[in-house]
Amino acid sequence: MQELEQRLDSLEPPKPTTILDSPFPFEKGADQHFPTDDLPIPVAIKEGTKIPFNVIVREPDYIRPIYEEQWHSTYWGGRWSYVPSRIHYAQHRIFPFYAIGISAELNFQQNVGIAFPTEINETDLDLYIVVFQTNITDVYTKGNQVVVVGTPKRNGVDVISIKTGDINPSNIEKYLLVQLATDGAELDYSLIEYEPPDYWLQQKQRNEHEKSKKK
Template structure:
């Protein structure tokens, strides 16, 4: 039983005690008024209890449990990978576009919209996941998912929905990106570590040629010397995604 529940039980017990002794202190009409007041107070604290339980559920698991990172059913690593140095030396360097560059940006320890009264982004295992990493990847495919992505990383990111070549958005904290390489199912983002900073770059999936398109892409943030700083896994989506969506919509239109 939580401390809030215990407090409510004690409060109700005190009410019962007051009601039991009420006939000696009040007349019949006064007693009805007092009972109504007490019933309203019980209802009020019942609502408060349910609200607090809901907020607690938004914050943590219902039972003490170990949760691995990421705290959801994640993708598996591709079956074939090369060392970062090999990708840099033998893989093609691909173009990238910087859409956000804030060299003095400092990540917040806490944002107001992560509060449990909001609930959508307050779950502690999710918050810890985002605090552990400095590299995040996404496509501009689902608006609701994109909305969550922005609030979880703490940045407002423009989305383009490029019809000619699908953009992969790569969010990087505390690293100045210099180059991007790819080989097979790997993408290596090379940069210089920094104390501050936030960058968002885009690459197009037409420049990525995975060995196995059904397996995940391994996106690695690394130094020029080949030391991994962080990594992210993301499904491969072909570059004609948006053009197909447009065609399908056109075909369904009478």
């Protein structure tokens, strides 16, 4: 009985409720970090900068599953089985991500259902972007906007990386608005904090400083 109760807890909220925003506690209140100077996509493309991207995965025939085995409530204690989060992921096509923690990387790849290699560079951080059912052709940036341009498809998945050094946010206190667009129209969007190119170097220096204080 206890096991069944634990599985139920991993599947749904404790009480009937309506969730309009993200089901993840760390994303609550993200609206206050929404960039205030975002432009219409055609303007952002025209006035922005076209930046290079690296294709890590391109599987044009990939069929996005409606359910995967790791989302079952018996898998890893139901770590990825929470129904509101499953609906949240299913509603979106574009998912930006930093590989800045083993646990975070595991959670992200298990949630989106796509595994891909990542790299660590102390002074040249990558922002990874997973896009379903779209063939990515170009990436532009303007202020806090990152516009990923592509052609919609019925199937397929692309995983790309861009350098955060190529992004020049107008306000680092606000999130990056990562938009998936076609023909000047937004198909989907996601928000993510901006991390500087030397993120890992800063972490290393911070750790060394903490160690020196303990001596």
